[in-house]
Amino acid sequence: MIDYADFTPSWIDAARDRIADMAVTTPLVPSPxxxxxxxxxxxxxxxxxxxxxxxxxxxxxxxxxALEGDVGGVTCCSTGNHGRGVAYAARARGMRAIICMSSLVPQAKIDGIKALGAEVRIIGKSQDDAMAESLRLVEAEGLVEISPFDDPYVIAGQGTIGLELLDQCPSLKTVLVPLSGGGLAGGIAFAVKARRPDIRVIGISMDRGAAMHASLQAGNPVEVEEVPSLADSLGGGIGLDNRLSFPLCRDFLDDVLLVTEDEIYRAMQTIYYEDRMVCEGACVVGIAALQSGKLPKSDGPIATIITGRNIDMTVHADIMQGRDVTLGNTTIRGQAYAA
Structure with a gap:
């Protein structure tokens, strides 16, 4: 692992070139x-x-x-989408992949990873449990661990979104980033502020089990209890030995906001009915912050990252129809959409 001081904007520039043939430049579109x-x-x-x-x-x-030499395979812990990304990239390189996940991960995400040819192991009730199994595989089977967030290559890859944002909207003033382990938020904030330090970058998470928010408040990485959430992709810890994503979020995020499950529920309806998009709960936390009045005023364009579409469509249908959704021991009361 490189030292924090050695992580420079050149890492993100190199990542942009490296992934050009595998990851696409995604659209940036207005929502009227x-x-x-x-x-x-x-x-x-x-x-x-x-x-x-x-x-x-x-x-x-x-x-x-970026892996060099003879690599027998890769492993990772994941709440869903990182595992899917690792499975996709590993298959493209003809590599074995074992994805370790907790029992809190929705079945739709497990099935999606298996469909890409990776092996899935369900371990324990937290991402820390899944991480322990992934690290065991490194020792026992010689696999290479691909961290979901605290890895310079992973962070640099996510940071390429920041470069695209600046290219696509030079007048950008505020960026809203879903916040989990900090690879996405830290990478984007670092990339954006290296070129435009005036842009405000705000991390947004759910108000239950937000590990990075709790860690930033404490001044060091801490553990939190993981609970089911509509924004399940934002669950999991950040690792008590976190060396990169925590200091990046600490030094480059301007603020962190938390939104409720009810607010996430409504935001999922909004992006579907107003913008015709099927999105995970984690995608819409920026919209939830706006609709709930928690977002500070901006003096120019605002961008939010719509991070993924890999949602259980049964749950999505319930939300769109305004039905109750049960997550663990919590029931989110349904609400019909109203603009």
Whole structure:
């Protein structure tokens, strides 16, 4: 692992070149409905249009394409989309992949990873349990571990989104980034502020089990209890020995906002009914922050990252119809969509 001081913008420039043939440059499109609500142009960065349905392909592809020598295979722990990205990139390179996941991961994400030819192992009830199994595979079987967030190649891959945002909207003033382990938020914030330090970058997570938010408040990585969420992709810890994504988020994020399950529910309806998009709960936390009035005013265009489309369609249908959704021991009361 490189030292934090050695992670420079050149890592992200190199990642952009490395992944060009595997990950696509995704569209940045305006949402008329949300622009009216924000009082400024509100833009959607459509990472759900990546070949495997989520931004995670960028970091996984960069890490796997950078591997040298005879590699017997790769492993990782994942809440869903990172595993899917690793499985996709590993298959493209003809490599074995074992994805370790907790029992909290939705079945739709497990099935999607298996469909890409990877082996899935369900271990324990937290991402820390899954991480322990992934690290065991490194020792026992000689696999290479691809971290979901605390890896310079993964972070650099996710950071390429920031470069695209600056190219696509030079007048950009605010970026809203779903916040989990910090690879996406830290990478984008670092890439954007290296060129435009005036741009405000805000990390957004759910209000239950947000590990990076709790760690930033504590001043060091801490463990949190993982709970089911509509934004399940944002679950999991950041690792107590975190060396890169925590300091990147600490030093380059301007703020962190938390949204409720009810607010995520409504935002999922909004992007479907107003922008005709099927999105995971983690994708819409920026929209949830806007609709709930938690987002500070911006003096120019705002962009949010629509991170993935790999949702259980039964759950999605329930939300669109305004039905109750049960997550573990919690029931989110249904609400019919109203603009």
């Amino acid at each position: 409905h949300l622009s009216k609500l924000a009082g400024n142009e509100f833009l959607l960065k459509l990472e759900m249009t990546q070949p495997m349905g989520a931004f995670k392909l960028r970091g996984a592809a960069n890490a796997i394409l």
